[in-house]
Amino acid sequence: MNLKKLILFGTIFSSVFTACGNDAVNVTPEQPNEPTSGDVKIYTTTASLSRDFKKSFIDFSKTSNMSPKTIKLDETTKFQTMDGFGSAITGSAAYNLLKMTSQDRAKFLKETFSPTEGMGQSYIRIAIGCSDFSLSEYTLNDEPGIANFALQEEEIKYVIPVLKEILAINPSLKIMGSPWTAPLWMKVNNLASLGAHNSWTGGHLNPKYYQDYGTYFVKWIQALQKEGINIYSITPQNEPLNDKNSASMVMHWQEQLAFVKTALGPKLKAAGLTTKIYAFDHNYNYDDMADQEDYPVKIYEDAVAAAFFAGAAYHNYGGDKAELLDIHQKAPNKDLIFTETSIGTWNDGNNLGKRLIEDMREVALGTVNNWAKGVIVWNLMLDSDRGPNREGGCQTCYGAVDISKNDYKTIRKNSHYYIIGHLSSVVKPGAVRIGTSGYVANGLQYAAFKNTDGSYAFVLLNESGETSRITLDDGKNHFSYEVPAASVVSYTWKK
Structure with missing residues (x-):
């Protein structure tokens, strides 16, 4: 092999891992004459990564707005108040x-969670005990008897140290906890015979x-409080x-109603805890179980139980996001939150060109425009072998980002990282989704918000293969921006 071929081979080999999403690929360099400030701050990501969460600035227009492609913001029409956006720290x-150097980890966490110097992710989900990515x-109580409750090595050595580093960057971070299973000694094979179910998979409480299981939740929340970590919500x-x-446990709506009504809700209240409880935490289609349809709504029909629930949580592994709107219409006084979605080998999870568009449409804007107060995707970070994983769990999943096992430094950013970043960078906790009117087009989706500091946020998806010059008008100021083909654009500005 001659020298030219050797160089070519080496170049191709070194780029294999980064070719599907690394921010070193196809990035348009900053131009020296580009403004570094302006009336409007904009983040742009194209499916080709010619713009990789590129920050830019423009000023308000000084001329009259005559554009036929004008979207007007209407802050007199108000929808839900946003809690935040983020990913799971499994x-x-x-x-x-923690395999990264402390300097590299600090840099990545700041880019991800800092409200002032990064994307500002603001809501994460963690497991109560193990998950399928533990x-x-x-x-936390494998030995029978609730007195034997204790945090385990995974919390103490891995999860809690990472949470503390994130909280140092973003102290207002919200944290949701969800169990994958109760301790095995609390499980039975069914509710008729109540036979022992000594398995991590399946069974009932x-x-x-x-x-005792209500006390288990209280002890977990209090144990993390002692570490300086407040739990905002649970399912x-x-x-x-x-x-x-792996692991798992069945809890039909009748069981969840009874457990929360008689144990979990009263236990939290007695302990003086204000942690929110969200019902369900599963798929839009209720796994095609007819008797489980409208799971949270059936719980809300019991007034005593309903009083303990802030709302319901959903995943998208079956069914359609329109279920969120249906549940909102049936229970408009209850919140909705989207808590899990995955990418992997089954849905071209490392094909950013495809997934950025679909995930922005179906997950980010799709859930928010159907009343979700927050959006949380699955693993924040997996390695280049899609792990650590184990038998019984997902072995074909990618993370929001994937880190190379060769150096625990090289990071490939996948669609989930971008879709959350485009929301969290401009839509801050406490923002209210507001109305819009004006220009609509096939392949164009968007949502508008008013932040608590008075600023506006606008997140737009252009699915089409053509650029489009879109004008935004808040009633006082307007501006135009050339939205690239197949791109996501986030804007924020003050009136």
């Missing part, structure tokens, strides 16, 4: 983060242990209709 994600299967069970995950 045991696997925490493990990978380093092992465990709960034994009503005999409702009170009683991750994917309560899934009996195949």
